[in-house]
Amino acid sequence: MIVYFSATGNSKYAAERIASALNEKAMSIEEGCYDITLEDGECFGIVTPTHWWALPIPMREYLQKLRLHRHGKHYVFIASTYGTTVGCSGEEARHLLRDNGIHLSAVYSIKMPDNWTxxxxxxxKEKVARQNEAAEKNINKTIAKILDRKKGCFITMRTPYAFHKYTDKVFAKVRMTKNLYVENxxxxxxxxxxxxPVKAIEIKDGKPVWVKERCALCFRCLHHCPQFAIQFWNGATKKHGQYTNPNVKIIE
Structure with missing residues (x-):
């Protein structure tokens, strides 16, 4: 099984490509798949974006709750999609899984367009299309290693695990929902x-209202808004456009 979290489709697409190559099923962590049984020889993969040099909030919480029931030997891996750096997302996942008695066989990284607009x-659009063309090659290389059941760390542009203590503090301020606003x-x-994904938004009087102090800041709402009405803080997102991976439909 391959599980994933995806806000704008990159990780969903990578997960589906990997799952297809392995003849496995790809499932969103938002479906609540916390208890998973693996038979001897099965693969278990985790595909996740990188948010602020670390794991996204939903993926972090998922890995803390995950329970794998195993029979025999297995190949367990994580693949982090990223725009500029995977940060310490792979190492953070390794620590969280190890606390639950799960040991990673391999850690991968896949460069794709960055939705932090x-x-x-x-x-x-032409530039983004070229980035997605390059991403196909990155996915193919990762799939080849997974099929060979390579073991080890195959990531680039990473940061030390200890760095997440600093970035988490900064991210906690950045992801305060007061930084998001809705246009007319x-x-x-x-x-x-x-x-x-974290139920931070409710519709009141016909308009979205953030009902939590912080959200995951995954930008799913911003990039999928049909009116492009949701923006962030200084308005830079408005001129930088919306993005969803062209190969998948992330929101049904």
Missing amino acids: VTFNLSN SCNGCGLCAAKC
Whole structure:
């Protein structure tokens, strides 16, 4: 089985590609798959984005709850998708899984377009298409190693595990929901509230309202808003466009 978290489709697409190559099933962690039984020789893979040099909040919480019931030997791996760096996401996953008695066989990284449009401009569709073409090659290389059941660390652009203590403190401030706002173009469709992975949004008086002090800041709401009405802090996201992976439909 391959489990994944995905806000804008990159990790979902990578997970589905890997699962297809392994003749396995890809499942979102939002389906609540916390108890998993592995038979002898089976693979178990985790595909996750990198958020602020570490694991996304939903994936972090999932790995803390995950229970693997195993019979025999298995190949367990994690693949972190990233735009600029995987940070310490792989090492963080290793620590969280080890606390639950689960040991990783391999750690991978897959470079894909970065949806953090506070910084990165994804409005140039041709440039984004080239990034996704390059991502195909990255996915193929990762799949080849997984099929060979390579063991070890196969990631690039990482940071020391201890670094996450600093980035977590900064991220806690950045992901305060007061940093998000809704423009008048909002039509009250409710998609953002229905699909928020941490249930931080509710529709009140026909408009989305953040009901939690912090969210996962995955930008699913921003990138999937049909009116592009949800923006972040200084408005840089407005000029940098929206992004969803062209190969998958992340929100049904």
